[in-house]
Amino acid sequence: MTPKPGKVTQREIARIAxxxxxxxxxxxxxxxxxxxxxxxxxxERVRRAIEQSTYVADPAARRLxxxxxxxxxxxxxxSALTPESMDFYGPLLNGIERAAESLGCDLxxxxxxxxxxxxxxxxxxxxxxxLADGCxxxxxxxxxxxxxxxxxxxxxxxxxxxxxxxxxxxxxxxxDYGALTGALLDRAAELGHERILYMHRDRNSPTxxxxxxxxxxxxxxxxxxxxxGDDFAGVPGLVAETGATAVFAEDAFLVEDIALALGxxxxxxxxxxLAEVRGHRIGGRALSGFHTPRxxxxxxxxxLLQELISTAPDERGGIxxxxxxxxxxxxxxxxxxxxxxx
Amino acid sequence: MTPKPGKVTQREIARIAxxxxxxxxxxxxxxxxxxxxxxxxxxERVRRAIEQSTYVADPAARRLxxxxxxxxxxxxxxSALTPESMDFYGPLLNGIERAAESLGCDLxxxxxxxxxxxxxxxxxxxxxxxLADGCxxxxxxxxxxxxxxxxxxxxxxxxxxxxxxxxxxxxxxxxDYGALTGALLDRAAELGHERILYMHRDRNSPTxxxxxxxxxxxxxxxxxxxxxGDDFAGVPGLVAETGATAVFAEDAFLVEDIALALGxxxxxxxxxxLAEVRGHRIGGRALSGFHTPRxxxxxxxxxLLQELISTAPDERGGIxxxxxxxxxxxxxxxxxxxxxxx
DNA sequence: CTGAAAGCGCTTACAG
DNA sequence: CTGAAAGCGCTTACAG
Numbered sequence: 001m002t003p004k005p006g007k008v009t010q011r012e013i014a015r016i017a018x019x020x021x022x023x024x025x026x027x028x029x030x031x032x033x034x035x036x037x038x039x040x041x042x043x044e045r046v047r048r049a050i051e052q053s054t055y056v057a058d059p060a061a062r063r064l065x066x067x068x069x070x071x072x073x074x075x076x077x078x079s080a081l082t083p084e085s086m087d088f089y090g091p092l093l094n095g096i097e098r099a100a101e102s103l104g105c106d107l108x109x110x111x112x113x114x115x116x117x118x119x120x121x122x123x124x125x126x127x128x129x130x131l132a133d134g135c136x137x138x139x140x141x142x143x144x145x146x147x148x149x150x151x152x153x154x155x156x157x158x159x160x161x162x163x164x165x166x167x168x169x170x171x172x173x174x175x176d177y178g179a180l181t182g183a184l185l186d187r188a189a190e191l192g193h194e195r196i197l198y199m200h201r202d203r204n205s206p207t208x209x210x211x212x213x214x215x216x217x218x219x220x221x222x223x224x225x226x227x228x229g230d231d232f233a234g235v236p237g238l239v240a241e242t243g244a245t246a247v248f249a250e251d252a253f254l255v256e257d258i259a260l261a262l263g264x265x266x267x268x269x270x271x272x273x274l275a276e277v278r279g280h281r282i283g284g285r286a287l288s289g290f291h292t293p294r295x296x297x298x299x300x301x302x303x304l305l306q307e308l309i310s311t312a313p314d315e316r317g318g319i320x321x322x323x324x325x326x327x328x329x330x331x332x333x334x335x336x337x338x339x340x341x342x
Numbered sequence: 343m344t345p346k347p348g349k350v351t352q353r354e355i356a357r358i359a360x361x362x363x364x365x366x367x368x369x370x371x372x373x374x375x376x377x378x379x380x381x382x383x384x385x386e387r388v389r390r391a392i393e394q395s396t397y398v399a400d401p402a403a404r405r406l407x408x409x410x411x412x413x414x415x416x417x418x419x420x421s422a423l424t425p426e427s428m429d430f431y432g433p434l435l436n437g438i439e440r441a442a443e444s445l446g447c448d449l450x451x452x453x454x455x456x457x458x459x460x461x462x463x464x465x466x467x468x469x470x471x472x473l474a475d476g477c478x479x480x481x482x483x484x485x486x487x488x489x490x491x492x493x494x495x496x497x498x499x500x501x502x503x504x505x506x507x508x509x510x511x512x513x514x515x516x517x518d519y520g521a522l523t524g525a526l527l528d529r530a531a532e533l534g535h536e537r538i539l540y541m542h543r544d545r546n547s548p549t550x551x552x553x554x555x556x557x558x559x560x561x562x563x564x565x566x567x568x569x570x571g572d573d574f575a576g577v578p579g580l581v582a583e584t585g586a587t588a589v590f591a592e593d594a595f596l597v598e599d600i601a602l603a604l605g606x607x608x609x610x611x612x613x614x615x616l617a618e619v620r621g622h623r624i625g626g627r628a629l630s631g632f633h634t635p636r637x638x639x640x641x642x643x644x645x646l647l648q649e650l651i652s653t654a655p656d657e658r659g660g661i662x663x664x665x666x667x668x669x670x671x672x673x674x675x676x677x678x679x680x681x682x683x684x
Numbered sequence: 685c686t687g688a689a690a691g692c693g694c695t696t697a698c699a700g
Numbered sequence: 701c702t703g704a705a706a707g708c709g710c711t712t713a714c715a716g
Contacts, residue, residue, distance in 0.1 A: 007495075009709060020687045025711060037685055054491070056465070059473045060405035061709035064692045070454060071470060081439040086428065097423040100453040106470050107451040111442040112412060123398070128413060128448050131401045131473070149396065153349075351693060362703045367695060379701055403693035406708045 008055040017042075017049040024050075028057065063131065070105045072305065073132030073157075077119045077139025080109070092138060092160060095298025103306060108132050122146040129155070134309045136160065136301055141205045156308035158301045162206045162324065171308065171321035173301040175292045177207050181214035181274050183329050184290070188246055189220030192338035193270065197244035199235075199258060202227040211250065211274045221246075228254065232261035239269065245338045246270035252280040252287055255334075259283065271334040278330075288332030293325055300325065350397040359384075359391040366392075370399065405473065412447045414647065415474030415499075419461045419481030422451070434480060434502060437640025445648060450474050464488040471497070476651045478502060478643055483547045498650035500643045504548045504666065513650060513663035515643040517634045519549050523556035523616050525671050526632070530588055531562030534680035535612065539586035541577075541600060544569040553592065553616045563588075570596065574603035581611065587680045588612035594622040594629055597676075601625065613676040620672075630674030635667055642667065 010028070014021040019042060025031075026038060027046040063069045074080075074096065080089045100107050108131060113120040119139075122129065123146060129135060134156030137146075144165040150157045151168040162174035188196060198215050200208065215223050224242040228235070228249075235258055239247060249255045252273040259266055259282045271282055277289030300323060307319055352370070356363040361384060367373075368380060369388040405411045416422075416438065422431045442449050450473060455462040461481075464471070465488060471477060476498035479488075486507040492499045493510040504516035530538060540557050542550065557565050566584040570577070570591075577600055581589060591597045594615040601608055601624045613624055619631030642665060649661055 022687060039685070054495070056467065056469050056472065058406070058709050059470045060402045063402035064400070064406055065711040066692065067711070069470070070468065071450070071473075079439060079443070081432070081436045083432065083436065086432065090423070090425065090428065094423045094425065097421060097451070097453055101421070104454045106454045108413070109439070109449040109451065111439055112446045112448045125398070126412065127398050128401045128411070130398065153396070364703060381701070400693050407695040408708065409695070
């Protein structure tokens with residue numbers, strides 16, 4: 001007469017072991033302080049009862065009673081697991097999975113969040129956000145209101161990528177794109193480039209602004225800016241007009257499109273992406289750009305998140321919540337000395 | 343005097359709206375049956391109070407009170423998000439994410455499960471399994487005890503891939519590798535191959551057995567079997583010995599290794615994988631093998647899981663819980679008519 | 685050393 | 701039509 005398959009509770013264990021349910025809880029959680037002292041004999045009895053049953057603590061009840069859940073939320077502003085998004089999210093997710101493994105945490109992906117204007121909404125009527133002890137946010141652009149609210153509610157979270165869309169200080173772990181951009185410009189200058197064309201998508205994200213700001217304060221080469229959309233027909237003209245000997249673009253895909261649009265006219269022109277270039281080649285040559293430590297970002301983000309989770313809101317002041325990691329310039333083969341065919 | 347940031351409860355809403363907490367719950371859940379009839383005015387008052395607050399239902403409490411959580415578990419016997427595993431898991435995870443999105447469910451990845459003997463354990467002291475309404479299991483090999491226990495506990499779950507390691511009937515959605523193998527052998531026969539070498543890893547998984555069984559009952563060509571490990575030095579000898587004009591292997595990676603080991607001696611030899619071959623090429627030619635509908639498997643698995651979740655255990659009898667989907671033979675370029683160079 | 689009690693935030697019979 | 705009460709399974713003061 002099994003009471004109900006698959007639903008053993010502490011009360012049941014207590015009955016078997018002949019103790020109170022409280023004691024079972026104490027044993028399970030290794031509570032062993034000044035005023036609670038459970039003799040090994042009792043402890044052992046409870047342990048055996050648990051082992052012989054299929055007892056597992058109900059995580060919902062634990063959570064309700066105020067304990068950590070060992071569940072970390074993962075919120076992505078776009079679908080994370082599509083083949084296209086894996087290029088960007090893949091290394092991050094991999095790093096997150098590994099970090100979660102070693103922290104003993106499960107990962108809750110908020111795939112249910114309703115999509116509005118092409119992006120998911122974090123807060124909605126049925127959000128399971130609170131089931132997680134904390135949350136990692138991923139995405140090129142984030143919603144400032146979401147971030148404000150998370151801060152206001154003292155909910156532990158960490159954004160991946162630098163954030164500046166709020167007044168409130170948002171915890172983040174990101175890459176120092178400004179520094180990388182500066183370094184790449186210096187390199188271009190060394191190679192003799194005096195006029196560079198920077199093509200970007202005019203996106204309103206902090207990292208996009210970081211690149212633009214770094215480009216704007218370049219003291220070596222003269223950098224012309226151009227916004228591109230989906231049409232690359234005007235690219236050759238732009239290059240000619242500006243007299244650029246090198247074209248930089250916001251990301252590797254953009255460089256690929258630009259190279260395609262340039263065709264033979266691109267021969268002799270240097271190319272580089274102000275972003276991760278791993279695995280990208282242009283006409284057989286390794287694209288110049290950056291190497292960004294994305295696995296490390298993920299690990300660092302989860303470490304920070306854990307810190308926030310295990311610290312009371314009013315004591316988080318001591319934690320350095322905004323962290324920029326340094327990437328490195330990937331020289332590649334497409335940024336070469338000025339003086340090619342054109 | 344905000345009571346505590348980020349923790350608005352139904353009681354709070356009730357106070358504001360001047361109703362009982364029960365009524366708030368009723369409104370939230372649209373309970374509107376024979377004996378409960380809440381006037382629109384009241385309903386509206388509650389709605390407004392909710393909208394003006396930042397109320398979100400505590401999922402832990404809902405769950406404890408017996409409601410569905412809209413959380414689906416995802417358990418993988420190996421790490422799912424590594425670059426290497428993405429080849430296999432990627433399309434499945436993508437399909438799962440999409441299905442979860444359209445079902446309005448969140449996804450709980452059990453990354454915390456302790457690893458024993460290279461594989462994760464589903465059941466452990468702190469498993470958050472029960473937080474999910476149901477669970478999808480992924481992995482080439484699964485633990486029979488895990489499956490038995492899930493069945494015994496009436497926990498809704500679906501395995502991806504055919505299962506046969508238990509007496510109890512395990513719900514699964516898989517590919518009919520037996521049929522595919524038969525079809526590929528027929529094709530080989532049509533192309534004049536009379537002696538085929540099938541190289542496999544001697545894995546003890548249902549799909550591995552399905553392939554072997556189909557190979558064994560081939561009535562056309564004569565198929566020799568060989569187990570390979572990490573050493574492929576003996577491959578050329580084996581081919582010569584058996585007089586095979588075609589070599590089949592368990593998966594695309596294995597074919598690649600074999601092709602490498604054969605080198606020039608492989609010229610004229612037909613090659614095929616008894617598995618998904620998308621994206622695999624051998625010496626520039628598209629590898630022959632199968633196309634398996636992995637996105638569809640994921641969708642079907644989640645649909646079945648939803649069915650199980652929303653059906654009481656004693657009424658699940660009517661559900662067809664074991665589903666094999668048909669893939670298709672990918673002709674490719676490496677399975678050609680007999681009579682090449684050798 | 686150990687148990688009875690209150691409480692976490694919700695849902696759902698059960699009374700008005 | 702609406703509220704007071706019990707209960708989901710757990711944890712943690714608080715009494716013995």
